[in-house]
Amino acid sequence: MRYMELLSGNEAIAQGAWEAGVRIGVAYPGTPSTETMECFATKEGVYAEWCPNEKVALEVGLGASAAGARVLATMKHVGVNVAADPLFTAAYTGVGGGLVILAADDPGMHSSQNEQDSRFYALAARIPIFEPSDSAEALRFTKEAYDLSERFDVPVMIRSTVRISHAKTLVEVGKRTEVSLKEYTKDPAKWVMMPAFAKLRRSVQDARVASLKEAAESCSCNEVMMKDSAQGIICSGAAYHYVVEALPHASVFKLGITWPLPAQALKDFEGAVDKLYVVEEASDYLSAQVKALGIQVADTPKTLPLAGELTPDIVRQAFGGKPRQAFEPFEGLPNRPPALCPGCPHRLVFKELTRARALITGDIGCYTLGALAPLSAMDTCVDMGASISMAHGFELVMGETEKPQPVVAVIGDSTFAHSGLTSLMNTVYNQGGGTVAILDNRTTAMTGRQGNPFNGETLQERPTRELDLETVVAALGVTDIKTIDPFNMKAVRQAIKEALANKDLSVLIFRAPCILLEKTRDVPVFVDETCTDCGVCTSLGCPAISRDVLAQRAVIDEALCVGCGQCEQYCASSSIRKSGSW
Amino acid sequence: MSTEPITVLLCGVGGQGTILAADLLAHSAQAAGYEVKLSEVHGMAQRGGAVTTIVRFGEKVSAMVTDEGCADVVIAFETTEALRNISYLKADGKLLVNDETKKPLPVLTGKMEMPPDARGTLTKLGASLVPATKIAREIGNEKCSNVVLLGALANEVGIGKSFWEAQIETRLPARLTEINLTAFRAGFAYEEEAGLQ
16 A cells, blocks of 8 residues: 655655665755755664755765765755855766755745755756655655766756745655665776866766756656647746646646756647746746747746745736735734744843944844844844854954944854854954854754754764864964853943954854753743833843833733843843742 | 635744644645645744744645635634734635734834734634633643644534544644643534534
8 A cells, every 4th residue: 555644845855865775964954954854864774964064065975975875965045055166066076876965945035045046056067956846756856866866977956945845745655775885996087176187077077968968858757738738838846836726727848857958848848839938936047948948938928026936826817817806914913023032042142232332244043133123233144154254344444434333243153163164264364353252052043953063963963072162263363262151241241342342353152052952941030010111121122021001111921931031130120020929 | 525625824923833733734634535735934933923834635736835815714823913814815714713912022112013903803804713722721731722723623624523633642742642632622612612603
């Protein structure tokens, strides 16, 4: 009997890799890719690790592949930027054991800083890319990807999006096929990419591209569903399901591989329909590639949006469908942005940095939420590690501006390990000043509390050593290093004051575990009748604290309060006290 | 059951158990023999932000997302989120709301105001207000309010009671099975009675 399971796309990719005999998994966590490696790590007979960043992960993966094993590397779309350096040259070397890279894109930017389309990487690096449209395909295509990788000696990408990675659909799971290691033999012409050898590999790549294009023509992952010939739609991924729902009579060419494209098959499809359209999400990758084949692509009656996710109705309306009758959206509702948790050790640091009127270069993680009101404690946030390097850039120019401000970079422990080290090295090397605040909450919090080199936890709970942050920073040449308890307002204030007064570079390490790591909570606090309604406690942006407008005082939600004591320290009238009733 | 799939949109605030509820719904539908798709967005939503999850089931399901005016049921864990997602409901759809209000941060800090008379507006729109948090508290664990709501939902979507209970028994930690079964039955009984009135 067939055994069907309801799996997310991420779980299905992990299952597919396991069934394909993959031995090694490498990753840096990033939404929406994270659960793939977490799930793979729990499988029988595999080794999996978190790496400090995606570049390192892919290089570890390439080494393991060269040594003969099948390898899975997973990352979010912006992680591919970090891994792009090895990626483009791995596209020359090719592989030993099959090497598959998951790039999980985030159209709609649910949890990302941009909306880039990973298919452009496949095009640029000239490596095949699979695009599953549900979990069943995610599993099947992953297995296909390993065969393709070894058959054509090439790394292969799988592109998912948030609606594939985080959607659960029915999957038939199978058994693992053990795959023996490919034999490694020393072969500098394949693995040493110096110009003389790389030139040779470039022509190997050219020949490979030609055979990949031929293979794409007959690939079972591409499917044509002929219905009414008036409209033909080329699509892939989640968009396929929206097309099926919005245009039930249209003929559809569903691409399972979006580079290289099956040129002849697409031309045949063009000939079989009156008008041909491309439907894709937050990108014009596919339409541009189809047009480049000399195929006439018609414009939809209403233009498809170039940004954000599609839905069936957006597709329906693009083809002339009328807006649906629906209840009027309710106007004027307060929005509900995410916030730093009650008891978050980052809160007080942001409050004090704002108080010190610092220009704050931020970074990627939970603490990016410090940018939102009421803390509003961030001037920039661009990419992993940019806080430190952008702070140095600000410092170089700030002295010449009319309103110079002290500059403080704010970065988390995992992000510091990912890309902050090299930035800090640069600031030291070039005699930069300013302040770097490392918010060490002992985990990679935003993506669900994964291990990293500075908390000394590995993915499969193997024993390891914890890197000592102070020693590492000192070894990079920083002399002014302080470690501070971020729950102690006076200590935080004093440390920031001293650091900002210091012309040389200071590194402040604010260390306290993420409140979600240790689920212990202290006695909650309450506000007594002496409250003057000054509003300082609410300015901390704690979800447990609100203002009762009628009673003209602050109120603390006992159910949410964890008794961290941050607000108590700000209350000038000493009206916030520990509740005795807990 | 019609050949058109049933679409349920679950909405609430991060930490209210919407994702677990959606998972139980999806697995119950699967056990009852339907094709199922579930789509959720986490990430930023984990930090107290608004959360929506979509579950679609039927003989054949295509899209894993839905559109305004397309949900057969909107099940809201909180009144403000019910209003926020009202446009997703079909004209003849069912709106099931936990009679509970959680103020978002801009309201807590005094920057924005809560909608006036959310309960009244929802009642006018034909919502069933279920005191799920109150029922769960009476049973002994406020966190079971999500399963109380599932019990209320069970009346609406044509999946037999036994399928739900089997999922509660197999998918939750053993120590939580009994209290969640009680929560489910209490929600079921509440909605059944409300339907009779």
